[in-house]
Amino acid sequence: MGSQGKEVFQDLGISSLRLQYSDKTVSAVDVVEFVYDQIASHHNQPTWINIVPREDALAYAISLSKQYHDKPLPPLFGVPFSVKDSIDVAGIPTTVACPSFAYTPDRTAPVVQKVLDAGGILIGKANLDQFATGLVGHRSPYGTPRCVFDYDYISGGSSSGSAVSVGTNQVSFAIATDTAGSTRIPSALNGLVGLKPTLGTLSTVGLIPACKTADCITVIARSVDDARAAWEVMKGFDKEDAYARESLPQLPSFPPAVRFGTPPDDVLDVLSPEYADLLLQCVSGLSTQLGWDKRQFDYWPFQSANDMLYGSSFVAQRLVAFDDYLQEQGMDKLHPVIQSIFASSSGFDAVRAYKDIFDLATYRRKAAIQFRDIDVLVVPSTVTHFTVTEIEEDPIARNKLMGSFTHFVNLLDLCALAVPTGKWKNPNGNNLPFGITLIGQAGRDEELMALGKLIMEHFNNIPHIL
Numbered sequence: 023m024g025s026q027g028k029e030v031f032q033d034l035g036i037s038s039l040r041l042q043y044s045d046k047t048v049s050a051v052d053v054v055e056f057v058y059d060q061i062a063s064h065h066n067q068p069t070w071i072n073i074v075p076r077e078d079a080l081a082y083a084i085s086l087s088k089q090y091h092d093k094p095l096p097p098l099f100g101v102p103f104s105v106k107d108s109i110d111v112a113g114i115p116t117t118v119a120c121p122s123f124a125y126t127p128d129r130t131a132p133v134v135q136k137v138l139d140a141g142g143i144l145i146g147k148a149n150l151d152q153f154a155t156g157l158v159g160h161r162s163p164y165g166t167p168r169c170v171f172d173y174d175y176i177s178g179g180s181s182s183g184s185a186v187s188v189g190t191n192q193v194s195f196a197i198a199t200d201t202a203g204s205t206r207i208p209s210a211l212n213g214l215v216g217l218k219p220t221l222g223t224l225s226t227v228g229l230i231p232a233c234k235t236a237d238c239i240t241v242i243a244r245s246v247d248d249a250r251a252a253w254e255v256m257k258g259f260d261k262e263d264a265y266a267r268e269s270l271p272q273l274p275s276f277p278p279a280v281r282f283g284t285p286p287d288d289v290l291d292v293l294s295p296e297y298a299d300l301l302l303q304c305v306s307g308l309s310t311q312l313g314w315d316k317r318q319f320d321y322w323p324f325q326s327a328n329d330m331l332y333g334s335s336f337v338a339q340r341l342v343a344f345d346d347y348l349q350e351q352g353m354d355k356l357h358p359v360i361q362s363i364f365a366s367s368s369g370f371d372a373v374r375a376y377k378d379i380f381d382l383a384t385y386r387r388k389a390a391i392q393f394r395d396i397d398v399l400v401v402p403s404t405v406t407h408f409t410v411t412e413i414e415e416d417p418i419a420r421n422k423l424m425g426s427f428t429h430f431v432n433l434l435d436l437c438a439l440a441v442p443t444g445k446w447k448n449p450n451g452n453n454l455p456f457g458i459t460l461i462g463q464a465g466r467d468e469e470l471m472a473l474g475k476l477i478m479e480h481f482n483n484i485p486h487i488l
Contacts, residue, residue, distance in 0.1 A: 034194045035244060036101055036251045043100055050083035050100035050143065057102045057145055060192045066173075067190065068165025069183045071107045072114050073146035082143060090141070097255055099141030104187040104196045105134055107147035108154045109239070110228035118230050119152040119162040122355040123347050131228025133239050133256045134197060140255045145193050149183030152357045153344065154199060154232040155364075156180050157207050157404075157424045160413050161357050170212050172452045174409050178208030178424070180232075181242065185212045188242050195243040195252045201232045202331055203404070203428025205240040206440040206459050210403030213455035215474065216440035217241045217249040220464045221432060222267035224253075225260035231343040233336060235265070236432035246441070246475040253467070270465035276397045280473065282308060283319040283396040285427065292426050294406035296446040300456040301402050304443045304481065308400065311480050319395050323388035327430035330385070332422060334378040335370035336433070359417045382433060389434045390463070398473065399461040401427035403440045407454050427459065436461050439470040443481040 034053070042048045058076045061069075083100065090099060105111055108118045110127040111134055117124040130138070138144065151161040159182025160166045167182040169175035170189035177186050184196035185208035198205045200218040209216025217240055224239040231237055239256070243249040260266045284290075284305055293301065308314040330336065341348065341364065353361045404424045413420055431438050442457040458477075460470045 033244075034102065034191055036098065036194055036248045039101055039194065040095070040099075043095055050087050051080060053100055053102060054079045054083045054143060057192055060190065061145075064190050064192065067167055067186055068149055068162070069167050069186045069190070069192065070146045071117055071119065071149050071164050071183070074114075074144055079143060079145065086141060086143070096139075096141040097251065098137055100143060101141065101195070102143045102145050102193045103137060103252070104145055104148045104184055104193045106150055106181055106184045106196065106198045108150060108199060108230045108232075109134060109197060111144065111147065114147055116147075116230065118154065119150050119164060120356065121163065122351055123344070127228070129228065132225040132260055132262075134228070136255050136258070137197065137252065145187070148181070148187050148196060148198075151180035151182065151204075152360045153340065154180040154201065154204060154230070155340065155360055156421055157203050157428070158408070158413050158417070158421050159208060160410060160417070161359050163357060166410060168410070169407070169454065171454050172448060172450055174411075174450060175448070175454065176211065176408055176410055176413055178211040178404070180204040181208050181240070184242050185209055185214055188212075188214055188244060195241055195248055197252075197256070198240045198242050199229060199232070200238050200240045201236050201432060203425045203431075205242055206428055206438060207404045207424055209242050209440045210442070210455065210457040210459075211407055213442045213445075213457070215243050215246050215249050215442075217243075217253055217467070217471070218431065218438040218440075219253060219257065219467050220267075220270065220437040221435055222263070222265050223257050223270075223467070225258070225263045225266060227260055227262045231339070233339040234343065235339065236336075238432055246439070246471050246478060250471050273463060273465055276469055276473075279313050279315045280398060281315045281317045281396045282398045282400050283317050283321075283392070284400050285321050285324075289321060289325060290402075292405045292423060293402060297402055297406055297456060300444045300446060301458070304458055305400065307481060308477075312476065317396050319392045320388070323385040323392065324399070324430050324434065327382065327385040327389070327433045328426065330378065330382060331425075331429040331433060334381075335375040336378060337367040338370050338375070340364065341367055362418065386434050389436075393463050397462070398470070401459050401461065403427070403457045403459045407448070431461060435464050437464060437467050437470060438462075439474045441474040441478050443477060
């Protein structure tokens with residue numbers, strides 16, 4: 023191992039690794055050895071569905087080091103990462119946390135391939151809520167990844183294993199997904215940064231759809247800079263992606279005093295007392311510490327779209343994605359909660375589908391109008407942090423409650439960034455993270471990341487379990 027020993031890896035941040043590789047204080051082999059030791063030390067966390075064998079990862083690290091021995095290092099050289107197991111990697115089964123659905127692809131998803139081409143080292147495929155259906159992380163036959171700060175608490179989902187792989191310092195970042203909050207919520211519950219980019223800017227080829235018109239490839243990382251570094255490699259137009267965008271509208275820059283809005287008080291009543299207090303402190307700080315300008319606006323189109331995701335024909339899209347499997351296998355092999363959700367997703371006719379399409383178009387137009395008065399929408403990333411026991415008591419209603427401020431984002435074609443801003447002490451005496459999500463118009467990804475970094479510099483950042 024490098025001369026600084028294991029202490030050098032207390033931060034697997036991309037910028038930190040870049041510096042150490044440049045200084046030749048560590049090697050890619052050192053990093054891989056550390057990562058697999060970390061995995062072994064967290065054996066009680068069902069983070070992974072398939073892990074690249076240590077010897078294969080070491081061989082790859084050696085090959086990378088030889089390839090770039092006397093060349094400039096690529097942007098993600100020697101950076102370990104995980105991939106949510108709803109995204110294809112050639113030669114590794116894609117299970118979507120459903121063993122009877124599993125298949126082994128012969129092609130790697132373009133976003134993953136870009137990371138590999140940039141020198142990233144794949145560690146494995148991460149656990150998730152089955153069929154990427156859920157926000158709790160407690161719907162997988164492979165086990166329940168727990169919050170990295172308290173094992174009694176959920177990690178959030180559906181990108182549960184992805185968040186835990188980052189939060190426990192097993193990888194530098196995770197390639198995950200977010201259709202209705204599946205990156206923002208587990209990021210928030212584990213004190214991480216969750217980037218949900220603009221739809222169509224990261225290829226979804228090789229992703230098993232959950233809701234094809236709203237699916238998004240995402241990044242989970244410890245810092246905004248790390249999320250940006252991965253995003254810069256992964257983004258780009260893919261002509262094979264039916265929903266890819268070649269260009270985005272040019273929008274004016276935000277003013278020095280960023281105009282922001284928050285949901286009305288009656289909507290925020292769903293927050294736990296701890297979350298309500300922390301949100302109030304955060305919103306106050308945005309005005310008093312950062313000089314942002316809090317504005318009034320109409321939250322109705324956002325709330326209407328939020329109510330629509332699980333109360334309209336849009337949920338039937340999940341049945342389209344898995345139609346062949348369901349026709350052949352039925353629902354008997356599904357997780358019991360997923361069975362219930364899939365059963366309730368059918369029965370919509372074409373008349374209802376078109377009505378929902380027209381209603382959503384109205385909400386999109388009215389939401390766009392609100393961004394004439396605000397630059398950014400600031401919401402709590404979720405409503406509270408449930409224990410695993412609490413989710414077991416009411417798995418569907420509490421799951422839906424957790425998405426109170428996430429479901430509308432992709433339906434309204436917005437981008438978002440979840441950042442940690444504080445912490446609260448739970449009954450076990452442990453500090454758990456709280457965070458907000460910044461939401462902006464399509465194409466505002468860079469600006470949201472700049473604001474998110476500024477916020478994290480001004481608010482209490484969360485230490486990570488090592």
